[in-house]
Amino acid sequence: MxxxxxxxxxxxxxxxxxxxxxxxxxxxxxxxxxxxxxxxxxxxxxxxxxxxxxxxxxxxxxxxxxxxxxxxxxxxxxxxxxxxxxxxxxxxxxxxxxxxxxxxxxxxxxxxxxxxxxxxxxxxxxxxxDRGGLEVMDATPDEFRAALLRERHTVKRSLTDPRLFSGIGNAYSDEILHAAKLSPLKLTDKLDDDEHARLYAATRDTLRLWTERLRHEASDGFPEKVKAFHPGMAVHGRYGQPCPVCGSPVQRIVYAENETNYCARCQTGGRRLADRAMSRLLKEDWPRSIDEVE
Missing domain, CATH: 3.20.190.10 (MutM-like, N-terminal)
Known part of the structure; x- marks a missing residue:
């Protein structure tokens, strides 16, 4: 989308x-x-x-x-x-x-x-x-933090909630969290001051970066091929491919029609997050660290 x-x-x-x-x-x-x-x-x-x-x-x-x-x-x-x-x-x-x-x-x-x-x-x-979400590019760090703490969710869910933040969805939230070096499942009320600052900066920098990239790609033409997956993305849509920062294979959590992509080494201290479908199927055989995969 x-x-x-x-x-x-x-x-x-x-x-x-x-x-x-x-x-x-x-x-x-x-x-x-x-x-x-x-x-x-x-x-x-x-x-x-x-x-x-x-x-x-x-x-x-x-x-x-x-x-x-x-x-x-x-x-x-x-x-x-x-x-x-x-x-x-x-x-x-x-x-x-x-x-x-x-x-x-x-x-x-x-x-x-x-x-x-x-x-x-x-x-x-x-x-x-008007869903009431904050326009991040116009927001101060304090306004961003207040929106993030309005409800207790994972940072992934909060970033993609249109009542909290405007215009951010599945794709760019993955890229934002990778840039901020944060687990998508970390709870918003567990973020410390440094993590809040990193997330605020990563959100604005990522959205600005991709707006500029897409603008350059479109040039003067009409952007007919806007899509969710872009070759230059760090983790979104890149399951199994190497993280551009550390080289570890990108991981994913699959749910409904969406998936969350992340780098275990960069974002979760090497721990693989449980995929509801595969981890239940494999049980004890589910590799819990990125070292077991590599």
């Missing part, structure tokens, strides 16, 4: 293409992508784009007369910049937003349809999408 760095790059690309432009119309190839009944898409024809911004992991296109298009790409939703009036792409096409100089296409690969569009009128209507 695109997270803060990816969404920021999308916003920059959108601003270059549709900022100040008049929306000629909205075409829906899949009616289920639109999750609101009122206002109707026809009521947005002729509206001028006054800005684009991020709300958590959502993209908000602002138009005049307090009209808003809120788009959540979810896991497989993607934007494509097409020729004016272009057909919505094949089976993966969900919608098209027509402008004078081009068409913004919304697509979603796979069989699951999770991406969504909400059409809203009135600034107060945006409140339903």
């Amino acid at each position: 695109p997270e803060l760095p990816d969404v920021e790059v999308y916003l920059e690309a959108l601003e270059r293409r549709i900022g100040g432009q008049v929306l000629a119309g909205i075409r829906l190839a899949n009616p289920f992508v639109l999750r609101t009944v009122q206002p109707r898409p026809a009521e947005f024809a002729g509206a001028r784009v006054t800005g684009v911004r991020r709300m958590g992991k959502r993209i908000v296109i602002e138009l005049d007369e307090e009209r808003f298009i809120v788009i959540h790409l979810m896991v497989a939703g993607r934007f494509r910049w097409l020729q004016p009036g272009a057909n919505v792409p094949g089976k993966i096409g969900l919608a098209a937003f027509d402008f004078e100089h081009g068409t913004l296409g919304l697509t979603e690969a796979g069989s699951k349809r999770r991406a969504s569009i909400h059409l809203l009128r009135g600034a107060e209507s945006l409140g339903a999408f």
